[in-house]
Amino acid sequence: MAKYQIYLVRHGRTWFNRYNKMQGWSDTPLAPDGVEVAKQAAKALKDVDFAAAFSSDARRAIDTCKLIVDENINHNKITPQKLMEFREEFYGYFEGMNSPEAWYMVGKPHGADTFAEIIAQHGMDATKDFMKEADPFHDAENAEEYWTRVEKGFDKIDKIAKDGDKILLVSHGTTIRSITDRYNDGGFDITVSPKNSSLTMLERDNGANKVTSYNQMLN
Template sequence: MHGDLYLVRHGKTMFNEKRVIQGWCDAPLTREGEEQAERIGRYFEREGITFDHAYTSTLTRTQQTIERIVGMSYERVEDLREWGFGAFEGERVSLMPPFPWGDFYVPFGGEAQVDVRRRVSDALAQIMARPGHERVLAVSHGSACREFLTRWVPDGGFDHGKVPGNCSIMHFAFSEGMFELIEVIEQDRLRVLLGE
């Protein structure tokens, strides 16, 4: 199977703005987050990029994002959720330890880093291997996207350990069960490309 995956981090949320750990709990998009998603929609339309299928995590912020990008039906996939931070969810971001987190959150009811990386990578590989999935849009989360990037992008190919900004587009080619990063387009670049 060959195809293109456009992986997008959800738009800015109220918790992003307040510097609160989200994980599996949810917060709505801010007006800025809605505008970020709408900008991606304008970019895809201008470039003539359409999708065979679309996916989000089961969390509302990804669904609000995709609904402002495209006007098509989408499937919710639990394994595209954000890293589960356990008891740290809803707390201030300032309480997070330095990255990489490894198994730090496990004793607090959260996930291990290797498990998040495997979960998201496996889910996207299974999606892309489905028949008729030549160009796919998926909306996920910051740390989930970072783990996917870490799995598939060699050191130096992307700013290693960096969380992609809200409503960043990560374009991957998929072939023979493998992903290759084509480009990452952040919101600042989208504004330039669209002349905004």
């Protein structure tokens, strides 16, 4: 195994982001301002010597990744690859619902009215477990199901990455927040969501993760 860096970028702003709706495995395109902020990220990262580029298999992540790779100094050497393991959390019954309403329904039985309150009072993994519990179909991912999936994604990158590599990975807000919470090395405030097209830095050393920066704006 190797020691390498992952440049973890959230996708550009989408229509569901604009309307503040739950967007897990559901997908909407990048909104015009989402394309522009992704292009800003691409310019900021254009001189990074990426050895490989990955995104989740959601269109919003694929499109953001392509914008960044097309601008990069290595655009002729790397081809973006899709990893479904880095999809957003699956919200089950709550997909597409207004976010404040969904999190109120999920958190209220546990004494929390908002997503941030659930995180502050019970922790990030509890948001997943509470959501599966509140889902009348119980289709939403709980923490165990979610992390089993994500860890398989890291294992796949391990098979490609070499010592010293810089890897681009375009993923999603709750996924980046969850990774930061679990592998936090800087006391980052994960009650604040990473902004669209922001950068979070992760060091992976022989299978061990360490997040070294969170939610940096690229402009």
